[in-house]
Amino acid sequence: MIFYSDDESRTLRKAVFGVMVLVSHADPGPVIQERYAGLRALTNLSPELRVVLHAARVDLSSLADAELESEVLEALRNSMKILSAKDPAEAATFPQAVEAICHEVAAADGQVADVEAAVIAKVRDALA
Secondary structure, three states, rough: OOOOOHHHHHHHHHHHHHHHHHHHHOOOHHHHHHHHHHHHHHOOOOOHHHHHOOOOOOOOOOOOOHHEEEEEEHHHHHHHHHHHHOHHHHHHHHHHHHHHHHHHHHHHHHOOOOHHHHHHHHHHHHHH
């Protein structure tokens, strides 16, 4: 198993859980359904990375939407750097897994709104 520092772990958690919040905020809908959809979609990540994500809770509630977007997109970019340096195989699968999480959250109400698709595009760009 790869060891991640506290800062690296926090960055990974902010990135993954942050995308769930970003997509959910883009088109407010059934928050509970979106939350559960996102948590179920964590299975798209490797078991090792899921352990890192569940190490501690990430509180993003104090951030305004614009600040949230900026911090989450930066966390995604930094996550790719971390994963590329520590586990290239994980880095190769991470973008698809995160995008799948985004789609699950967006589709929790039965459809993906244009504003949600726009957020997913920003997430995809940050992961490139």
